[in-house]
Amino acid sequence: MSAPVGAVGREHPRLEGQDKVTGAARYAVEYPVEDVTYGWAVPAAATRGRIVRVDAAPALALPGVLDVLHHGNAPRLTPGVDADLFLLQEPTVHYRGQFVAVVVAESIETAREAARLVRIDYDTEPHSTVLSEHHPGLYRPDKVNPSYPADTEDGDFDAGFAAAEVRIDATYRTPAYHNNPMEPHATTARWQDGRLLVHDSNQGSSPVQATLAELFALPREAVRVVAEHVGGGFGSKGYAKAAVVLAALAARQVDRPVRLALTRQQLFGPIGYRTPTIQRVRLGADADGRIAAVCHDAISQTSTLTEFTEQAAVYTRSMYAGRHRRTTHRVVRLDVPTPFWMRAPGECPGAYALESAMDELATACGLDPVELRIRNDPTVDPEQKQPFTSRNLVACLRDGARRFGWADRDPTPGVRRDGRWLVGTGVAGASYPARARAAAAAATAAPDGTFEVRINATDIGTGARTALWQVAADALGVPVDRVAIRVGDSDLPAAGVAGGSMGTASWSWAVIRACEGLRDRLRQAPGGAVPADGVTVEVSTADEVRAQRPLPRYAYGAHFCEVRVDADTGEVRVPRLLGVFAAGRVVNPTTARSQLIGGMTMGMSMALHEEGVLDERYGDWVNHDFAMYHISGCADVERIEAYWLPEEDPDLNPAGVKGLGEIGIVGAAAAITSAVHHATGVRVRDLPVRLDKLLEEQAEDGGSNRDGVPP
Amino acid sequence: MRAFRYHRPADVTEAVALLDADPEAAYLGGGTNLVDLMKLGVQRPGLLVDVTGLPLDTVEPGPDGGLRIGATVRNSDLAARPLVRRDYPLLARALLDAASGQVRNMATTGGNLLQRTRCAYFQDTAKACNKREPGTGCAALHGQNRELAILGWSERCVATHPSDLAVALVALDAVAEVREPDGPRDVRLTELHRTPGHHPERETTLPRGALITAVRVPPLPFARRSTYLKVRDRAAFAFAVGSVAAALDLDGDVVRDVRLAYGAVAHRPWRAYRAEELLRGRPITAELAAQAADAELAAARPLRHNGFKVPLIRNLTVRALTGLAGSVRP
Structure with a gap:
């Protein structure tokens, strides 16, 4: 007998996994048109x-070139929607690399060659980059x-810091990081009878639909x-x-479908x-490491x-007492170019700085860095002054310390050596x-006992489609094999982006309400029979989400790692990276683990490898390619482990989830740099x-032997 | 990218004749570098002469030891040869530390030696580069040059040669067998690559159209005690920021003979003759190895961002030589 409940919490491979690995799944520029x-x-x-001046003639002279769009001839867009779009x-150039023309041709090779032949003359001005x-x-x-507000103040930081027994004052620098998804931004666009259809690679096609409608002055349904x-x-x-705007402009101009991938x-x-x-x-603290004063200034x-301002110091507003x-x-x-969201915007760089300073404070106080964090765990949100709906940072630290074998750690930096x-x-x-954000969803019952659930969620590889399918089955009270899920199309009930770790929380909320x-x-239907054309319920969670009390709701985690630094070359390797997280209910352990390990890997990559190297003259x-912009590879790390604690928080959302997409990257870089300091005695703050x-x-310190360690 | 013609010649003579006849023709080996550069618009050949079908894909032992490596032998195949692994461990190591498995499966021996610099400015047609467009200037000289040369550079060019294999072959005094329109010729690997001087666009001493058909590695019994140490910014699939190829022949603890070459420090693989000279006839110690490296690096002129390469190469020299000395002790 198959159990009708309990899909949530079970391992399940991605529904589309086989399609992806066999090439059957189509991406934005792969649809046959x-x-x-x-x-x-x-x-x-x-x-x-x-x-x-734009001289398109040499490009247009190439056989197969259909048109060259630029500011002098492109279709007009609605001003005031978005300056970047x-x-x-x-004719204004705001940054190097800004797209100033598009070539349209019969083949991709011709288009690329013609792009090289477009001659553009500029009047340049001095720049600051x-x-x-x-x-x-x-x-x-x-x-x-x-x-968020730009600045916050509570108490008297200056007096509190001046009076503190132990003071840390450190400046941390992070370089530009580039998102670099595997699939580039890519679009196939076509116009038909005044309607615009795009297959586009994005994290939320409802918002993209809304923006395109505004830019091209169309009703959203078009x-x-x-x-x-x-x-x-x-x-x-x-x-x-x-990409999507350029493709839509080009398709309108040449009156044919256009594929464009960056x-x-x-x-x-x-x-x-x-x-x-x-x-x-x-950070100002007493000798026991209890923090009295904290200040975080982010530039x-x-x-x-x-204007896009990364909220780097916001992390500090609620993290420690x-x-x-x-x-x-x-x-x-x-x-x-305008900076934008990249996995845990704000929290990721902010946690690197604050968690690094916490490590420096632990060293200054002669205190174990796990213990320091436990001592400064607040009972209510330090700024909002409200109790957290759930806060299991200490539990994550304790569980992680146990799993990692942290207990007997000698805090002295630069004294452990294993060969080189x-x-x-x-x-x-x-x-x-x-x-969570508001979303709409629809659920349909068919006479044969199957169900279809529809929501314009986006699965960017996270497993969202599979998780929603599991949630839907439980909400319907049927086995998963009787449920089909459809996502990723703006014709479906509208939903927000896959971002801010809000996807599963927001979408499952709507899915559950639709299924309920x-x-x-169905209970009200006479005899319980489903008519031939099915029964459909469509809902929106807008009112419910709006009515939610503004409480401090957070996921928590703790990272532990071991690093090895080659004494002669400075090369860093990571034998072990271990994270423990408290993130509410976990819908699908398979894809949850993948998200956490992915975040931790990206945090390690941030600590050791990634860096946009700016040439200020240009x-x-x-280093704008994968050969030069290094991203950590498998050989850099031996073992990555992600665990989570059981956590029930009734104040979240109907599925009880907190989101896993971002928590894995937050803090990971600080764990690595702190371990590098522990290994070498060197604090790298940039x-x-x-x-x-x-x-x-x-x-500078007299070579690799400086701590009295025999070579 | 520019539309191009493609041809697979029947033999070496036809290949060389095609290049000789067409100034826009280029040889295509594994394509792991050229195809990228074509997409970037850095190289724009009108005709690709694919040499991978030529009968140059064997590795044979030489008559009195040594090796003869066909020019189209793939990097992964060469690295896997028991003969290479046993007699020339530095070659196998240099090959396996390079690129990725997929790239090594494609890359050829000849193509590896003739690959172009990965200097970021060379690969970006929107930036000044004397190597790509003579006379436009070198944007790297006062730009981001952490990965670039410390030895033998000129005001015109500070690029490095990216090959690991070439560094090992230079240490081994290998010889390239080259077919030119006028006939065959031998070119010593130590004389194959140039320093940039006034003409960074000329990377090798080969005339246009010359085709490397094989690489001969002379017998060197003590190369069984050899190594290649490569330092890179991540553990795999990255070019060297510094590398050392070394082979050591000891009489007791006295250096009877030694081979030392440095990678990622110059426009060419850098044979460390001065260091070798200082090492020969003396008891090998860490101090002597450091002195030898210092003697070689005395000529180094680091750029703004790559001063670290000097201590890096010194440390690698010490590790390589003391490691090899250790490995011959009972």
Whole structure:
């Protein structure tokens, strides 16, 4: 007998897994389209200035080229929707790499070649592309992403810090990071009878539909956006971006379907990136490590087009106790692309800074860094002054310490040696908000006893489709094999983006309500019979989500790691990375583990490898491909383990989930850099921890033998 | 990318004649570098002459020891040869530390030696590069140059040669068998690659159209005690930021002979003759190895971001030589 309940919490492979690995799953530019043409985006070769002339003739002379769109001839877009998407409308160049033309041709090779032949002359102006704490253009924004106040103050930080027995005052720097999903931003666009249909790679096709409707001055129903399979986004596809707009413009211009995919090189900038940050953290504590004063000042950059301020110091507002508190954000408009969401915007760089400062405080107090965090675990939210709906940071730290074997750790830095390797361990805490957005969903019962659930959720590879299918089966009270789920199409009931770790919480909320509604309806049906055309219930959670009390809701985690640093070369390897998380209910352990391990890996990559290397003369990142922008590989780490604690929090959402997409990256980098310090005695406060930084420190300190360790 | 013609020649003579006849023709080996550069618009050949079908894909022992490696032998095949692993461990190591499994399955011996620099400015047609477009300047000289040269560079070019294999072959005094329009010729590996000087666009001493058909590795019994140490920014699939190829011949603890070459420090694989000279005839110690490296690196002129390569190469030299010395002790 098959159990009718209990799909949630069980391992299940991704429903579309086989389609993906066999190539049957279609991505945005893989749909067969008759009469299709190919678009190729042309980036600006100036950093700031104006286009004074576009000579498309050499490109148009190439056989197979259909058109070259630029600001002088492209179809008009609605102004005021989004400055970053007001593409090919004006001659102004705001940053190097901004798309200033699109070539459309009969083949992708011809389009690429023709793009090279488009001659553009610029009137250039002096530019400013380097973030610095001394930049005269720094200002306090009205709000930081998405809508937090820029500054907060509670108590008297200056007095509290001055009176503290132990003080840490450290500045941490992070470089630009680039999202780099496997599938680039890519679109197939076609117009038919005044309607626009796009197959687009994005994290939420309802918002993309809305933006396209505004830009092209169409009723929303005249735009359909399909994103059935998406090869990742890491936040960069959380909103309509250049590719979909350029493809739609080009398709309108040539009156044929257009496929346009950005190159890997073109993903470094125009689609958003994580801003570099400069973060000063001050912690004042008593000799026992109890924090009295905490201040986090975060500096980041935005573009001249749109203000986007990474909320790096927001993490500090709720993480650890301390009576006197201050957080600030300053931002500067540079001649650079607009930064955007990248996995845990705000929390990721913010936690790197705060958790690193906590490690420095532990060292200064002679206290174990796990114990320091436990001592400073607040009972109510330090700023909101309200109890957390659930807060299991201490449980994560304790469980992680037990699993990792932390207990007998010698805190002395730079004294453990295994052959050529200096060995160290590190720990960091993590938290990420558990939020939800409104969504709509529909559930249909068919006479044969099967069900279909529809919601415009987006599965960007996370397993969202599978998780919602499990949730739906339980909500309907039937085995999963009687349920079909449809996602990824703006014709389905509207839902928000796969982002902010809100996907499963928001979407399952709507799915559950739709399924509950359907069960009610079926109970009322005469004789329980389902008519031939089925029974459908469609719901929206807008009112329910709006009515939710504004309580501090967070997921928590703790990272533990071991690193090895080659004493002669400064090379860093990670034998072990272990994370324990408390993130509410876990719907599908298979895909949950994948999300957590992915986040932790990305955090390790941030600590050790990733860095957009800016050339200020050009104002772009010179290492703009996968050969030069290094992302951690399997050989860099031996073992990654992710665990989670059972957690029931009735104050979240009907599924009881907190979201897992981001918590894994938060804090991971600080655990690694703290372990590097434990191994070598060297504190690297500007990421990534490259071998040259460790080599230079060692050279200054008299070589690898400086701690009295025999070579 | 530019539309191109593609041809598979029947033999070496036809291949060389095709290149000789067409100034826009280029040889295609595994394509692991050229095809990327074609997409980027850095190289724009009108005709690709695919040499991978030529009968140059065997590895044979030489008449009196040594090896003869056909130019189209794939990197992964060469690394797997028992003869290579036993007699020339530094070759196998250099091959296996390079690129990824997939790239090694495609890349050929000849193509590996003739691959282009991975200098970021060379690969970006929107930036100044004397190697790509002579006379436009070198954006790397005062740009982001952490990965670039410390030895033998010129104001015109600070690029490094990216091959690991070439460093090992230079240490071994290998010889390239080359077919030119006028006939065959031998070119010593130590003389194959150039320093940039005034003409960074000329990377090798080969005339246009020359085809490497094989690489001969002379017999060197003590190469069984050899190693290749490569340091890179991540543990796999990354170019070296510094590497050392070394082979050591000891009489007791006295250096009877030694081979030492450095990678990722110059426009060519860097044979460390000065260090070798200092080492010969002296008892091997860590101090001597460091002195030898210092003697070789005395000529180093680090750029703004790559000063770390000097201590890195010194440390690698010490590790390589003391490691090899240790491995011959009972």
